[in-house]
Amino acid sequence: MEYKIIVVGIGPGGKDYLLPIASNAIDEAKVLVGSRRALETLAPGGIETKVIDREITALLDYIEEKIKVTSVTVLVSGDPGFYSLLVALKGRFPVERLVVIPGISSAQLAFARISEPWQDALLISMHGRSASDEALGFIAGKKLGILTDANHNPAFIARLLINEGWPLGTKVWLCSGLSYETEEVRSLTLDETQEISGFEHSVMVVKA
Numbered sequence: 464m465e466y467k468i469i470v471v472g473i474g475p476g477g478k479d480y481l482l483p484i485a486s487n488a489i490d491e492a493k494v495l496v497g498s499r500r501a502l503e504t505l506a507p508g509g510i511e512t513k514v515i516d517r518e519i520t521a522l523l524d525y526i527e528e529k530i531k532v533t534s535v536t537v538l539v540s541g542d543p544g545f546y547s548l549l550v551a552l553k554g555r556f557p558v559e560r561l562v563v564i565p566g567i568s569s570a571q572l573a574f575a576r577i578s579e580p581w582q583d584a585l586l587i588s589m590h591g592r593s594a595s596d597e598a599l600g601f602i603a604g605k606k607l608g609i610l611t612d613a614n615h616n617p618a619f620i621a622r623l624l625i626n627e628g629w630p631l632g633t634k635v636w637l638c639s640g641l642s643y644e645t646e647e648v649r650s651l652t653l654d655e656t657q658e659i660s661g662f663e664h665s666v667m668v669v670k671a
């Protein structure tokens with residue numbers, strides 16, 4: 464029998480945003496892989512778990528060994544199709560071994576919070592990576608949804624955008640802790656965002 468790797472999008476974090484199909488997949492899991500926080504919150508007692516750390520090759524080796532004898536369920540934040548471990552899993556395992564359960568992305572929830580369509584937005588991640596000049600370049604009417612991190616925080620990104628010619632009065636929304644009790648959504652200008660601290664792991668929406 465060929466065991467599967469079930470990649471489950473767990474949404475932005477709050478339980479209300481965990482889809483029932485994801486919840487069922489977690490309940491039926493034999494081996495559960497995920498961030499420490501996800502496992503602490505979601506892992507049923509008594510099953511084998513493995514924390515995702517920076518050692519991705521070692522993690523893929525672990526999964527490769529496990530699926531010789533059982534299925535492995537991998538929890539990823541938000542949606543698996545939007546900047547997750549799915550890319551690394553596809554690099555190691557054939558697509559026939561993968562089952563992907565979608566989740567609600569942090570980007571989706573951010574746009575919902577500010578009642579803004581995202582069909583015309585350019586969605587990019589600066590979480591652990593930089594973005595091209597083309598992606599960040601100013602065009603009238605452009606809309607960006609950006610995943611941020613501690614280094615590429617909103618203040619840093621605001622300065623990059625101003626260098627790229629975005630007007631100082633451009634509208635910005637910073638969304639952190641989405642779906643958690645600590646959720647914060649702030650509306651400000653690009654000029655003000657240059658001076659802002661915090662909002663390190665957030666979704667930054669920019670609208671020209």
Ligand SMILES: C[S@@+](CC[C@H](N)C(=O)[O-])C[C@H]1O[C@@H](n2cnc3c(N)ncnc32)[C@H](O)[C@@H]1O
Nearest residue numbers: 475540541542545568569610611640641664665
């Ligand atoms: C590795 S990416 C994962 C994105 C995920 N696959 C998704 O669809 O939301 C991690 C980044 O997602 C964003 N993020 C994830 N959960 C969030 C939340 N609850 N509130 C705000 N931003 C969040 C932050 O920008 C964080 O740095």
